[in-house]
Structure formats: structure tokens, C-alpha cells
Amino acid sequence: GAVVSQHPSWVICKSGTSVKIECRSLDFQATTMFWYRQFPKQSLMLMATSNEGSKATYEQGVEKDKFLINHASLTLSTLTVTSAHPEDSSFYICSARVVALEQFFGPGTRLTVL
């Protein structure tokens, strides 16, 4: 089956620093990747849709200058949380899809900002 990986799985950083999270499709090429955010004991909220070679589409209320998304290849998308603050602490999950097929989810990255 399709496998999506995320790195790192867990990161702790100081307030004001930037953190990069990678999302890779390991055995397929993903034309589109999605980034979700999940607060403790809550559901997943879509942050942005990332298409290879083009700018990401952000959901309403998501700051594109704070959450930088780059989809440089068909197997890699990155989410950079810039100038992270404690309120950015969350579980970030990516998913990847091939055109017209379902999404495959990564294992998630837990970000803790001190």
C-alpha cells in the first residue's frame, strides 16, 4: 500500500525559532499533499493544500507567512513553522494523494514550543 512518512515525529523548540516538517510519499508520486493540524483531543483541521510546482492554497484563518509550505517534488512537501510560539504547539499531519484516488496519511509530527 501507499506509505507516507513524516520527519521528525517529535520536535521541541524554543519560542521564536523556526521548525521544518517533512512529508514524503515513499512508494508513489503525489500530485497533491495536504497539511492538517490537530489540537489535543480535537479533530483534524485542514491547513493547506499543496500542489507540486505551485503555491499552496491556505484555508481561511491560516497565516501563509507563518506556515510556509513548499512542494518541490512529487514525493516531498515541507511545512515550516516560522517564529514558532507556544500556541503553535500541536500535532501536524500530512496526507498525500494521487489524482482521483484517496488520501494516504503520514504518522504525524508533534510540535512542542517552549
Next chain:
Amino acid sequence: AQSVTQPDIHITVSEGASLELRCNYSYGATPYLFWYVQSPGQGLQLLLKYFSGDTLVQGIKGFEAEFKRSQSSFNLRKPSVHWSDAAEYFCAVSPGNAGNMLTFGGGTRLMVKP
């Protein structure tokens, strides 16, 4: 806009008992429907999906779900719950293309009593 409601935030069942998790959706047409399971600190695993055809779909780990158009529901069932089924369960809809962005319900946390 589409929406998904999971009326039960928490459910506790005894091991070996049957289980039904409720999911109701709001959408103008028949959406694509999914059930995912999330173990603590983990990403999402697809249990089953409905695109069209037989309204009773079988999934992994002994789960099944039934699509009822008249009730706008897609309830998840399992005849005999195992302790390892304790997790968070999410119902999700996609507007007619399996690869389109997903809208998730709020989730139902399942606890299993020995």
C-alpha cells in the same frame, strides 16, 4: 459546505460487546465517505470507505459501515470489540472525488472495558 457530525464524543463498551459509532453528514449530493482510526500519538489509518454501489461496506479489523442515504448517515459497526480497538475514530467526507480535501467529524473516543 459539507459537514460531518459524530454525536458521541466518548463511548465505552465492554470487550466482546458490539459497537456502533454514529456519523451524519450534510452535503448536497452523495459524498465519498470514510472512517479512520487514530491510536494515541499516531496518524490516521483508513478502516473503510464508501464511493458507490453496495451500501454495506466491509473494512479492516472486522469493521463494517452502512451508508443510508435517507438518513444521511454512515455508521460504523463491529460485532465484537477487542481491547485493542480502543482509539479515536473519525468519520470524514469528500465532495465526490476521493482525492479532494476531507472534512472530518469531531471524532469519537472509544474506551473498552475488560
